[in-house]
Amino acid sequence: MMDIIEIKKLIPFYIAGTLDAEEYQEVEDAIQNFSELQTEVEFWKRALKAIHWQTLQQSAGHLTREQIVQSAEGNRLQDFSVENHLQTCTQCREVIEIIRSTYSPIETKQTGSDEKSLSFQSSFHMRMRYVYATAAIFLVAFLSILLMEREKPETQEQKPVYAQLVLSYNHSIRSATKIDTTVLTLNPSISGINLTVYVPHSTISSLRYSLTLRSPSNILTPIAEQAEANRVDDKIDYVQTNVMKDLLRNEDGVYHLIVKEMIPPSYDGIFPETYEYLFLIEFQ
């Protein structure tokens, strides 16, 4: 006759129905005689259900955790059947979106072999943002010179001429923050500013932004109430609008552009992100 520990060891196999007749009878008799074994039986019945559920999940072809994370990181999965599965499986797509939302906007895509270069990649991205900002300044200066050299005949109707201003988000921390100052020079022929503002990509689709300008004398002027964001990639969106020169009141100095998320009503309880950009205007 087996001791109670040996009986307990056989209970999972008893539940699975794989014991031979003699062992099965011995276990069944023990369960009848020892009430503590009922707890064991209940445990293993739950284990059976849970294992069965897990097996069903896997046999449904749902993505593994690794595949979910890879997909969320934007790594293109080479397995055609996985891509095919995502076409029809809303459950897996939902999981991917949730995992994707756990990544910060500037988080580098990580692969197993690139883990050690993470700090290098972060600093590289930071340097590239400064490069982009510098390039933006040169672009603005070039366009301003180009516009100044174009002289239209007096008899022709003057079309509005806009200076281009591109404001990039180059800070690594989300939420209200500021970027380095960008300088914009406006000559009398300029009608206004064509403004392009880069913001971190939001996981909320169809997001719109309000844009407000604060002048050097602290006057707040709404520029756009519901500007629609355009997506560049998984990290960056941009918003475009025109700012007429009249709104600037010929004030030289540092302007603050406040860009605020307009959260759709269905996302009740979410606090909107606010970004602040600084740029300098000099009137000629």
Place this chain on the structure above:
Amino acid sequence: MTDNELITRFLEGDNEAYHVIVTWIKDVTRTHLWKHNIFQEDIISDTTLKLLMNFRNNCFEYKSTLKTYVQRIARFTIIDSVRMQQYQLLSLEAAGVDPPGTNNPAEFAEEREQEMLFKRLLSLMDEKCVELWRMTLEERRHYKDIAMQFKVSEGTIKSRVFRCKEEAIKIWNSFS
């Protein structure tokens, strides 16, 4: 602190090491996961438990930074949690308005909760244990057959299955 020091101190229960690791987990759960009925405290709790077991079993092989490893485990935990939510929704829909087998809604709700907790327990267990249980319960393989596959004695397989259950009970008790 190096990764190795952090793990050692974490296993010793050092507060500072624990705080560092929990901060990394919070970085992953900082977004609006509550919208999906996933609570930060649950993810932190389950992730730290998994990390404890993994570190004890030397599962971290230093192929990535410790931070990346910790955050990956946290994301896996979130995936398990979401999958359980999805399953719960589907099974409730399948059960319909009147749950079968009982006239007591409290019993039904409690049974569902126990099921969900057990699935959560499964996600926290050592994968080798889960695999062993799958062979035993789902594939319904005799312990002799499993022993032959692993080239160990029948007694070893029975003991392993039983020890996995003992570990599972410890995790279950930690839920309360």
